[in-house]
Amino acid sequence: MGLKRAIRSQYSWLEGYKTSIFADDLLAATVVSILLVPQCLAYAFLAGLPPQLGIYASIFPLVAYVLFGSSNYLNVGPTAVISLMTAACIATLPAETRVVSAGALALLTGGLLMIAGVLKAGFVMNFVSRPVVSAYITGAALLIIFSQAKHILGLQVDSRTAFGMVAELIRQVPQSKPLAVLTGFIAIMLFVLVRRMLPFLLVKSGFRAKTAKLLARMAPILIIAAFVGLSTLLKFGETYGLSIVGSVPAGLPPVSFPGLTLVGYEELLIPAVVIAIVAFVDSTSTAQELAARKRGRVDPNRELLGLGAANAVAGMTGGYPINGSMSRSAVNFTAGGKTPLVGLMVAGFMALTALFLTPALKNLPLSVLSALIIVACLNLLDFRSIWRTWTYSRADGITALATFFSVIILGVQWGVLAGVVLAMVLHIRVSLTPHMPLVGRFPGTEHYRDADRFNVETDETVKTLRIDEGLYYANARFLEDRVAEVVSENSDMTDLVLMCSGVNHIDASALSSLEEINRRLKGLEIKLHLSDMQSAVRERMYRSDFLDKLNGRVFLSQHDAMTALQPEPDWAQFSDHIDIH
Incomplete structure (x- = not known):
């Protein structure tokens, strides 16, 4: 069948x-x-x-x-x-x-x-x-x-x-054959003019645009035939030595x-x-x-x-x-x-x-064939x-x-x-060091963007690192280094969220790196969380015991993560006085 x-x-x-x-x-x-x-x-x-x-x-x-x-x-x-x-x-x-x-x-x-x-x-x-x-x-x-x-x-x-x-052409120009130059350049001019001008002239004469274009396509065979006839009549090859x-x-x-x-x-x-x-x-x-x-x-x-x-x-x-x-x-x-x-x-x-x-x-003439090739x-x-x-x-x-x-x-x-x-x-080189920015929230929304590019809200204790590339053996170490950099620059951090919206694949090496990151952060009393994971990636991770060992949580969305992890504000610092003016 x-x-x-x-x-x-x-x-x-x-x-x-x-x-x-x-x-x-x-x-x-x-x-x-x-x-x-x-x-x-x-x-x-x-x-x-x-x-x-x-x-x-x-x-x-x-x-x-x-x-x-x-x-x-x-x-x-x-x-x-x-x-x-x-x-x-x-x-x-x-x-x-x-x-x-x-x-x-x-x-x-x-x-x-x-x-x-x-x-x-x-x-x-x-x-x-x-x-x-x-x-x-x-x-x-x-x-x-x-x-x-x-x-x-x-x-x-x-x-x-x-x-x-x-270099050879420039050196030999004085030895050029006049008849080859003449036939070649005339052929080039005719092929170019036929291609560019003939359709316009045919349309002006009353032909449909499609018909004019087709006739212009067929015209080179007539030019070839004309040069064959001229070469045969004047015996270009025998009398003038033209190839x-x-x-x-x-x-x-x-x-x-x-x-x-x-x-x-x-x-x-x-x-x-x-x-x-x-x-x-x-x-x-x-x-x-x-x-x-x-x-x-x-x-x-x-x-x-x-x-x-x-x-x-x-x-x-x-x-x-x-x-x-x-x-x-x-x-x-x-x-x-x-x-x-x-x-x-x-x-x-x-x-x-x-x-x-x-x-x-x-x-x-071979010069005419060369002209046809050059124009093409x-x-x-x-x-x-x-x-x-x-x-x-x-x-x-x-x-x-x-x-x-x-x-x-x-x-x-x-x-x-x-x-x-x-x-x-170059593609591998780019994937070796994928874009991994710290992100924050646009005020009053559920949208999270690069904190270095936009004016967004961030939290000193909860940091989010967005991964914009699939994770595999070649860039897994870079992820470890990037996390270490974020930890060293944020001494008050208690939670790190890896926003995985751009991650469509995690191989075995990258999984080992995630396990190592989880172990290091646990030793520093920092919880590791995951958010915005694609279904296929999350399903594959269930084949391992990583999620069982994770010292944080897996959130459906980044906003869910921030809502759950951000500490409540200290309301005591705000006065209960109501200004009616």
Whole structure:
């Protein structure tokens, strides 16, 4: 029954499928395919691989994702960031092994993702913060732009870091090829103008805003076609020595297991782990954003399986690592795609491209492909997000900046790991010394706030220490030190209340610390009390004998504690004279 329910849930979109929905899906698939054709060539080129591998990675992997993934809108395939990461992984390998190594890298990435999916490890995404993802993508996009500048200038640059690339480009600028510069900059201008101005002009001409936006998305394929035609007519490659794509083999991708040695697979394992993390986080973020717009949701564990299956299939059909494309998924959503059938139709269109259209791509200038990559990456730059993060939280800002500069200086392989590790270290550091203020009551109310920040009532004999963090082995000693500090500074104290409204967990080490605090306070004739404990925490504490040994009481609320513990005022000091004036 469980299997049937899972299958029914996976393919629930087939129920009630109508001709009108098919028409919407077909339109979306057509637009996405038109966008994908130049992109898959450009991203394979970015990865340092033959252009046909980009086409191969856009056929059967899409089918695999539809079978196992959970998003109705996500379009998987070659992307800029994963392509750059692939290039960094295989750049140092012998040229004759790079294609098979790229396939092995995709297979390893897919295997890791599927294992994580089977283990229901979708929660891993929670450890990668949005500032890390945003800063990583910005750094990678900037690195991609630097890496493609050499093709715009017609130069040969071998450095893999941003500073090295810039230094080599500056040194070689006098040797730039005029035709490469001309075609590259014209292509950049056309791609930018089409993206920014064409929708406005079409709307002014009477088109609907949605139609105008879709037509603008399709325009790059016309620019590509124009440059191919111009290059063929004027023989840019033969006569002027301009670098072109060259012959692209026609036919469907070969199906084979990447024949790499065991040592070769071991060398690719760590890069595969990094690519798997980036691919999963990036893809799932996009899928969740689009699903939320339709009041839907995606299952992270099924996304692991879907993305893993897509990568594994890519590795066995001549491709390289892939993930969900933010731009193409957004186009699918905007174009009116309703179901995963869009992915199947895109795969069909790409198969037709592989069979019949590849000869037409032979004379496409590489400078134009680089222009397409650069313009795509300009939209990924988000320095404003890094600045907002910095102004809001210094810790998150440091994490974002560290991620960004790690990508720029060390390369894309280590950027996301640096960000994740630093984010976790800073979080642990904060949790080591949680906020534990003394609190008092707002006069005439039952509200208790930080005594250092607000003008509140306090008592010299009854002190309340509010704990704003879960208690575990790493911060249990800090609690002991904080209590000792409060005791030393308040010689008249007879009762200490630990206000536990922010405590959602107490582990065994923290429980031992509470027992030690209770023992020390008992020796000082100070009673220890607890208030505002969450039910789950209190129920767990009943499994121990701590509450039996507690020399004070457990109060339902902080106000109950203060009402019971505060001594009655000395009414004798007040006169019984009534002033009627």
